[in-house]
């Protein structure tokens with residue numbers, strides 16, 4: 309059980325097509341000696357201006373990209389490709405001006421009531437894992453958006469996720485528009501958008517352009533796509549050569565109450581994600597607002613990147629440990645992941661044959677009820693304590709809870725906590741017995757690991 313937390317917060321399988329982003333949170337104390345983070349330097353930041361022609365307000369002005377603009381994007385992409393190859397990350401500024409930024413943020417704010425608490429996967433080397441909200445580890449609220457994978461001949465994005473196929477959209481809905489993946493949220497959001505504007509105070513007609521919902525967010529994705537197309541084609545493109553297709557877009561907000569995301573790597577399960585793209589839309593982000601992205605490149609000083617409006621940060625999704633420091637102001641961002649074709653195809657094949665990406669063993673599916681019971685129990689085990697030393701009575705209480713678990717949930721708990729060492733026929737009474745065999749200090753150690761991670 310000593311290794312419980314390490315086991316809990318590590319690489320776990322992801323089902324293809326789910327909106328699980330399944331990061332792996334590193335156990336504390338295992339990293340190299342700590343170097344103090346330093347802010348990104350101005351001379352390290354590229355100018356994103358060449359990508360601006362892709363934004364909604366610019367696209368209205370010119371439908372075709374001039375060859376000069378194409379050349380500028382290609383030049384920028386080459387520089388970014390070189391930076392990625394040498395450092396594993398890149399930062400670009402000035403993707404949008406303040407009016408475009410406000411338009412993008414307004415689209416996010418409109419959808420914000422539909423955001424939900426994000427979840428992390430727990431379970432290491434386990435055939436099964438559990439998804440749960442652990443706000444101390446990851447405190448953002450998110451909404452997945454799909455559609456808007458334009459099928460232009462020059463653009464290889466074609467999404468495999470069934471939630472994006474045209475058939476899932478009601479008649480009259482544009483499958484290419486960027487909309488919430490959940491059809492019920494999509495419906496409500498659509499009705500809300502059509503309501504008379506409160507700001508103008510009166511009824512107004514829905515403009516045809518508004519049918520293309522979230523077009524400023526879409527334009528932002530177009531700009532990211534344009535850069536990725538350039539990266540793919542850049543000379544010496546290295547690990548970006550086989551980029552194709554991207555994930556749905558994850559809109560995220562970190563509430564100002566200190567929401568954070570502890571150090572993790574996005575893709576540890578070989579799920580195909582090669583590049584993480586982050587775009588921020590927070591005007592005048594100040595030094596006291598916190599919420600910086602902190603990247604931890606191997607062997608060099610960690611780099612702090614403030615989530616400033618119009619800033620784009622990108623890094624290798626499978627190698628770059630990173631975290632979001634506690635936010636003191638509401639912090640908006642959009643995350644997109646670009647896939648490596650080969651790794652993604654392998655992962656999808658594995659998922660199709662074994663049900664999971666990243667090495668499942670074909671275990672029987674877990675019922676929602678068992679999963680919920682296991683989650684609730686694990687949250688009690690990890691989340692309790694409130695800083696006070698654990699007491700014998702607490703272990704006894706947890707053991708009593710364990711006895712009430714449905715048998716299927718006990719199996720989930722055992723597999724999540726013990727991985728391959730879990731006996732296939734583990735019973736709730738076995739979980740209870742192992743808790744009763746623990747000394748309170750062992751429970752503290754477990755929770756202690758968590759709190760070390762909180763301040764790392």
Ligand SMILES: O=C(O)CCC(=O)C(=O)O
Nearest residue numbers: 569574586601632641643
């Ligand atoms: O918003 C950020 O800066 C990073 C978010 C992140 O690491 C994630 O969602 O995986």
Ligand SMILES: [Fe+2]
Nearest residue numbers: 331573574630
């Ligand atoms: Fe991440």
